[in-house]
Amino acid sequence: MADDPDDLQLYAQEGPGLFDEPLPGAEPACDIAAAAQDLPVEPVIEEPVIEEPAAPAGSSVKVVERPAAPLALYRRYRPDTFAEVIGQDHITEPLCRAITNNKVNHAYLFSGPRGCGKTTSARILARCLNCEQGPTPEPCGVCDSCVQLGTGGPGSIDVIExxxxxxxxxxDARELREGVYFAPVSSRYKIYxxxxxxxxxxxxxxxxxxxxEEPPEHVKFIFAxxxxxxxxxxIRSRTHHxxxxxVPPRTLTAYLEKICDEERVEVERSVLPLVVRAGAGSVRDSLSVLDQLLGAADHGRVSYQQAAGLLGYTPDALLDEIVDAFAAGDGKGVFAA
Structure with a gap:
């Protein structure tokens, strides 16, 4: 059916189309609408940008700077190789031989008192296995994996702690189990x-x-x-324990002396036995105690009296006085001491 000419005139539009360029000298549509409604057009007012005034010269306003906090001693001197681990030769030597002989097990259980090197040794083992020059009992220390897993490093995406x-x-265990089967991103092994x-x-x-019991070939487990x-x-039966x-007192004392030399702080020889006693054979606890004493050092020196008072020990001189009073049968002298 043909369109009626009269109907087509109903759709006819006078003037420019909706998407045509405006004619020269034409007023904006907003002005036309405002005039039709007899409303004034409000101009757009831009808000001024207020700038904070700078502190004048000589002002008492100061920028407070936060000094960089030093790492704790037990973090700063965390071993990066098995050779640096002290007092655990019965563990580090067999692990090194297992790496050399390519006899590394798929799962290990490291047990023992706190602060003796379990987690540190687990990280070192991961470093040895993923070193680009390895697996080797002596990591190169310069490849990406060694740098990531070394002291102060950011950690490796393939070593999940x-x-x-x-x-x-x-x-959590199910989530771990599901992620085990994904291959490592950039390392030789994925180590949990x-x-x-x-x-x-x-x-x-x-x-x-x-x-x-049966992990993928690219996965190692270390339980601490x-x-x-x-x-x-x-679980224990599926691991090497x-x-x-x-750590023996003599070994720990020699290690603490080395740390004091590195820190360039003079410590009286009678102080270190107090530190070893307070640490109770734990390397981390001993380093924490030593860190406390070094932080309170007077002009780079730690005295016996200062250490005994800070650690809550009875000074030897006072004990000598008490023993002498007992030997002399002087009851008043015992309590006076």
Whole structure:
């Protein structure tokens, strides 16, 4: 049916089209609409930008600078190689031989008192296995993997450290199990370091049994714990167990002397036995105590009296007076001392 000419005139539009360029001298549409409604056009007022005035010269206003906080001694002197780990030769030597002989197991259990090197040794083992020159018991220290896993490094995406104290539930274990089968991003192995392993729930351990027993070739597990008896037997039987020990006083004293020399702080010889006693064989605890004393050093020197007072020990001179009073049968002298 043909269109009626009268109907087409209904759609005819006079003037420019909707998308045509405006004619020269034409008024804007907004002005036309305002005039039609007899409303004034309000001009757009731009808000002024207020600039903060700079502090005048000689003003008392000062910029407070925060000094860079030094790392704690136990972090600054964390070992990067097995050769730097002290007092654990019964562990470091077999691990080095296993790496040399290409006999590294798929899962390890490091147990022992706190602050004796369990987590540190786990990181060193990961460093040895993923070194570009390795696997080697002596990491090169210059490749990307060694730098990432070294002291002060950012860590490696292929070395996953898990705090079981906060991630020990069965859901966490299932999430770990699912991620195991993905290949490492840039390293030779994907290594899981599970710290505080005794905090993993029984259900969590059961969820890991199969993958710990038969992990992919690119995966290694290292469990670290202070309470190995709380790790279920089916997990312990799937790992090589290495028990760490408290460090002997003589070894620890020599190590602390070396640290004092590095820090260029004079410490009286009678101070270090107090530090070793307070540390109770733990390297980390001993370094924390020494760090406290060095922080309070008087003109770069730590005296016996200062250390005894700060650590809460009875000075030897006072003990000598008490013993002498007992030997002389002087009861009043004992209490007077």
């Amino acid at each position: 898990i705090d079981a104290a906060s991630h020990g539930r069965v859901d 370091i599970i710290d505080e392993a005794h905090m993993v729930t029984k259900e969590g351990f059961n969820a890991l049994l199969k993958v710990v 714990t202070t309470e190995p008896e709380k790790v279920i037997g089916t 290495y028990p760490f020990r408290l």
